[in-house]
Amino acid sequence: GEGGTCPGQAKEPIDKRGVGRFVAVGSGKGGVGKSTTTALLAVAMARRGCRVGILDADVTGPSIPKLLGIRDPLVGTVAGMIPPASAKLGIRVMSVNLLLDDPAKPVVWRGPLIANLLKQFWNDVEWGNLDYLFVDLPPGTADAPLTVMQSLPLDGMVLVTSPQGLAELIVEKACHMAGMLDVPLLGVVENMSFVRCPGCGQELDLFGPSHVAKLTERFSMPLLGRFPVDPTLALLCDSGRVEDYGEAERLEDLASALEASLA
Ligand code: ADP
Numbered sequence: 015g016e017g018g019t020c021p022g023q024a025k026e027p028i029d030k031r032g033v034g035r036f037v038a039v040g041s042g043k044g045g046v047g048k049s050t051t052t053a054l055l056a057v058a059m060a061r062r063g064c065r066v067g068i069l070d071a072d073v074t075g076p077s078i079p080k081l082l083g084i085r086d087p088l089v090g091t092v093a094g095m096i097p098p099a100s101a102k103l104g105i106r107v108m109s110v111n112l113l114l115d116d117p118a119k120p121v122v123w124r125g126p127l128i129a130n131l132l133k134q135f136w137n138d139v140e141w142g143n144l145d146y147l148f149v150d151l152p153p154g155t156a157d158a159p160l161t162v163m164q165s166l167p168l169d170g171m172v173l174v175t176s177p178q179g180l181a182e183l184i185v186e187k188a189c190h191m192a193g194m195l196d197v198p199l200l201g202v203v204e205n206m207s208f209v210r211c212p213g214c215g216q217e218l219d220l221f222g223p224s225h226v227a228k229l230t231e232r233f234s235m236p237l238l239g240r241f242p243v244d245p246t247l248a249l250l251c252d253s254g255r256v257e258d259y260g261e262a263e264r265l266e267d268l269a270s271a272l273e274a275s276l277a
Contacts, residue, residue: 042184047205060103070109083254
């Protein structure tokens with residue numbers, strides 16, 4: 015219909031400007047480690063020498079600047095806002111938290127205002143030439159993630175789940191959302207999927223056998239990686255040093271899997 019937003023409607027192509035790959039990161043629900051995974055994906059690609067940015071669209075919990083230790087105030091020019099960069103790998107970040115006087119206060123704006131702000135995060139931000147721009151979506155399948163996905167020229171979406179969450183239909187809902195919006199599913203990252211015994215190094219499935227194979231089969235997408243419940247990672251996140259994540263091989267594998275899925 016006129017001015018309608020039917021998800022099945024053909025999209026006007028949105029100019030990707032200087033961005034090579036535009037990848038959304040979503041989840042069926044909050045708390046599965048979506049933001050942490052977004053940051054790890056960015057770190058993985060930046061360690062390969064790629065130019066990387068993160069558009070933090072999770073206004074319910076805008077945690078990307080904190081994960082990467084970014085506290086710089088925003089710099090604006092006539093042309094637009096310049097996203098500050100992380101100290102080590104130069105990952106560019108735009109987040110509502112960079113606009114707030116007190117990042118501890120919740121964002122209480124209503125939907126349309128937030129939708130406009132997120133459009134500005136794409137239109138009015140000088141992202142420059144990037145190989146990868148990741149979008150940390152709001153969790154779930156409500157209006158907010160939908161609006162974000164419709165306003166950006168996405169190449170695909172990565173889905174983050176945890177073993178507890180996988181038992182629920184909510185993950186499949188997120189997959190169907192991507193399908194309805196014609197956004198290709200690039201694959202799944204299973205977070206907090208096992209625990210490593212500090213004594214013997216054995217990997218233990220805390221939540222029973224994983225259901226992720228069923229999901230990847232049903233939606234014909236790859237498993238891009240698995241991350242253990244890791245107190246060191248939690249500590250790095252809390253102290254803004256996710257760039258120092260030590261499991262280099264795990265991140266290399268994640269980067270290769272994402273590249274392969276986008277090829
Ligand atoms: P979401 O974006 O899905 O709401 P976050 O990425 O903010 O989730 O993660 C929620 C909390 O869980 C954070 O405190 C984060 O540090 C922690 N966390 C995420 N992944 C792991 C992990 N693999 N091991 C340990 N803690 C984790």
